[in-house]
Amino acid sequence: MIATRGNVWSGDQSTLEIFGEFEMSPGTAIRSMLLWQGNTILKAKLKDRTAADSAYEEVVDRRRTQIVPRDPALIESLGGNRYRFKIYPVALARSRKIRILYTVPLRPLIPASLSRSKQRSQREPNLLRHSFLSKSRRADT
DSSP states (O other), rough: OOOEEEEEESSSEEEEEEEEEEEEOOOEEEEEEEEEETEEEEEEEOOHHHHHHHHHHHHHHOOSOOOOSSSOOEEEEETTTEEEOOOOOTTTTOOOOEEEEEEEOOSSSSTTTTTTTHHHHHHHHHHHHHHHHHHHHHHOO
């Protein structure tokens, strides 16, 4: 689980913008993000920072109260292992669901001093891989 801390901005009387920061393990790379809009899943597009900020702010125009019928969410790297997120709109007393897909580098389980033939005969990497795949499948259900 990723711990977050964030703030809320109220654009009008019925919606909120949620934003905050989180940290991930060193070496982690965010690969994609999904945002739920009711039963519809919206897949994020990877954009450079300027284009992503511009698209997000076009929808979240803080000077108007009319909601644009698109649901932006934004994750940006702050450097190192820190990230910032923004999600808009979130209706009062409601929640939004997102899923972040990321890759974390693993440490080798077998010491480098073992020969390749011994490495192939050991089962730990296969067990780790099987366990990871099983957890991924359960998370998707």
